[in-house]
Amino acid sequence: MKPEAPILQTHKLSIGYAGNTLFEDLNLELSSGTITCLLGLNGSGKSTLLRTLCGLQPAISGQIKLFDKPLRQYSPQALARTVGVVLTQKRYAADLRAYDLVALGRHPHTGFFGALKQADKDVIEQSLEAVGMTSSAARRLAEMSDGERQKIMIAKAIAQQCPIILLDEPTAFLDVISRIETMMLLRKLSREHRKTILLSTHDLEQAIRTVDSFWMLRRGSQAVCGTPEDLILGGAMASLFEKNGQTFDPLSEHRVIEEDARPVGVEGDPSIVIWVNNALIRSGRKPFPMAAAYPCINCISPSKFIITHPNGICRNVASVSELLTALQEAESQPMPQIQIQSQYA
Amino acid sequence: MACLVYGAVYIPFDNVVKILGGKTVERSAWQSIVIQSRLPQAATAVLAGSALAVSGLLLQTFFRNPLAGPSILGISDGANLGVATVILLAGNTTQLFLGAYWAIIPAAFAGAGGVMALIIYFSAKVRNSVMLLIIGIMIGYLASSAISILNYYATADRVHSYVMWGMGNFSSISLERLPLFAICTIGGLLFSVMLIKPLNALLLGETYAANLGVNVRSLRMKILACTGFLAAVTTAFCGPVSFIGLAVPHVARLLLGSSNHRQLLPVTLLAGACVALLCNLLMVVPGSGTILPLNAVTPWVGAPIIIYVIASRKHIHYFNEA
Known part of the structure; x- marks a missing residue:
């Protein structure tokens, strides 16, 4: 892959809530068409970082740039066309049909009453096709498995036509097969559709096999970024786990071995x-x-x-x-x- | 139409048609009953029914709760309290009931808005929707208690006029006051139509809505204002009408099989008008020439629907999480 200018860039970014700064001085980059995985211990602030990067939560200080333009200068509509999110949270209205949910992704593109033009319908069809759910268009969310629902949510993000997609724990609650399918789908999106993808996950093994690079976050120290292999060989991956009396053994199938x-x-x-x-x-x-x-x-x-x-x-x-x-x-x-x-x- | 024909006084169908066609009939009393009483009453039912139903729909989508409605969340009680304050304490009642609707409407709106603001405040703290409903019911009780206290200190004729108002009525609006009521409700309904698109985004939850470019804070305020206004206007003119706001959105969803507000909102609006007309018909006790209070009828229409929806939650998915 050719190196390109970063699509998303943070400069001295501090995130967290009033009176509780989670991370300071984050200088991170996402390049076009790559998958990056956020790695950090539970409760370390991965979700907060994702929320901050898509403008759902204000940064404490520092700057986020999307396509070389500060996040603050984006209108809500423009931002909605640039960054799409997929969250872990349960969705309400389980009677929504797959098609209607994906159609909600067209929101930033449609007019005042949200009427769908032929072009919008084409995008919805293509999005459903990209996640392999065309035949499920008329099914209701309530009738689907967790894995299928997650695919529909990803299709929504595709229909939003954002170059950047952020996913918070997209494989949580999924069975093994759906976890692998979801990660393969994300890889396909980054390779074939040139989407820039940032996700957080607990599925380390799957992430090591799928993603192009890791952002490793640890409280009180600088974020470490690099390809999974470099982080393993350089010992950074092991250091993430050393606190818990465990060592990360890169040779034994990425497993964590007790000391x-x-x-x-x-x-x-x-x-x-x-x-x-x-x-x-x-x-x-x-x-x-x-x-x-x-x-x-x-x-x-x-x-x-x-x-x-x-x-x-x-x-x-x-x-x-x-x-x-x-x-x-x-x-x-x-x-x-x-x-x-x-x-x- | 049936409401124009059917009433406490029997008027033959062909005569009603004649009256509506602008012709004179043999008895002038019939003419005045149809034009002065039944026509505005039917129009009021249509307007009030759709206003309450749409207000209920907005609340149900907003709180993602099938049991949200102006009467359950205490909003009607808030409006009640506002009206009670005016009727029981201020001015004299004859004056009020002859023309001073201008005092009742803002009072009802202030009361409804106050309760809505409280509910919104608690909705940020209490995520569990059942708990939130209980808070709404508690606020409703507090408002009712305040009304009781007002009643206790008010004079008998004021209490009487308040009780009459409180039974709910589509007939209290005369032909002359109808335009004001129509302007208010139609204005509120038009405003709700403008919220269709963000309401759909809200189906996925506030975070997703925000990511789709919806300004969630401003949407909250708009929904608050719209529902508060619709509930307050109908309450001020027709008294506290229960169950229509709660039950009609369910009827519409069951009819449509969809939560898409582009269809759901118009259908709710029409269904609200139909259900209100139906209630208006049911108020007339057959053969006896007497008319029941509106709030004696609405629970018989609304409560079975709610019970059905709750009992079949396994098959009706629109408020389940997935």
Whole structure:
């Protein structure tokens, strides 16, 4: 992608509420046609930043520029044609049909009584098509799944024809499939429709796979921006989580590993190893290459695992559940732990 | 039309048509009943019914609450209090009822507006809509209590005229006062038509509305002014009419199957006129020549509708969240 002038830019931006500044001196940029993800701990002010950037909440100080023009100089109508939002909040009027809801996106473009011209109708059709919901146009919100409703809300933002779309937790409350679909849709919008997208999410794994860059926000320190890979390799991602006694392990499928995790050796069929690793991390252990100093697991088949303990005893188990029980039993017995610690201190 | 034909006094249908056509009929009393009483009464019902219904619709969209309506939220009570203050305390009643409507209207508007302002104040603090309704009902009780106190200290004839007014009536407006009432209600209704587009945006909630370019604060004020004015005008002229503002928007939504105000508002307006005319008909006790108070009739029309809407919330989605 060619580097372009930033579409959205903040300069020394401070946000928050009267008497409660959440972030100070934010200097952030969004470039055209990219997806950016806001990363921060819960309650850190991600929603506040999104609200401030689309003019729903005044900034405490500093400047926001959209297309090189200060946000303050936009009329409500012009702003509504520049930035579209999709929120987590529930919508009322569940009897609205998908088409009518997407039609509301035409608001900033229609006249006094909001009559839809043919051009507006075309845009609505195209928006529904872009999110793959054309066949659902006549359905009511109440009849849809959370994932479908979210697509309709995104279609509304498309119908608004804004170059910038801000989404606050677009995948919250969605099932796994809808989460992936929503993120794929956003990626499609940025690639094919050249939309500039900024979203917040808790779905770190999906975000790492989808977005072009991260804005990492931490109270009391500067925002860190960059591609997911650079932030992981440079250790910034790990630092976001270090406070909670956890380390972020970039090598193990973007998972957060507890600091005092116990090493367990794993080898065997790669498709099984992935899930054994998952179970180990989840239960406070850390997958390692095979070694004699700690328990090791050979994954033969989904119903056959061989555990080799440091004392040389081998044991066969038939499921991951039995595997975890066996490991727990072995750990609760006195073991030559000193050796392990000296090796991995 | 039926309201012109059907009334406490029997007048043959062909004679009514003749009277309306400007011809004279054998009994001049019939002529004066139709022209002086039934015609303005029907016109008043049409205007008051649509004004109340539209006022209820605006409130329901504004509070996103199926039970919002001028009478439930205490707005009618506020208007009541304003009128009670004027009737029970100020001036003398004969004078008031002969021409001083100018005093009742601003008083009703001040009362309704005051209650609306209180409700809006609480709506910012209390997000739960049922709790907000309860606050509205409480404010209504406070207004009623104030009215009782006023009643207690007022003279008997003033109390009597207040009670008569309080029963609700489409017939208290004479042909001469009709234009004033018509100008007020039609003005308020036209204003509500201008709010159609932002009202639609409000269906998604205030944040989305703001993102669609709606100035939410100014819209709040406009809705406040419009509903307050419509409720106050009808209350001042017709007394506190219950249930029309609450029930008619539901009738319109059920008829339309849509919450789009471009259709919903006109349909609500027409349905309000029809329901008010129907109530006006039902007031006449068949065969007895007596007329029931309006507020004895409206609950029988309105309450079943509300109960139906609440009981079938699983199938009627327009106030569910999604």
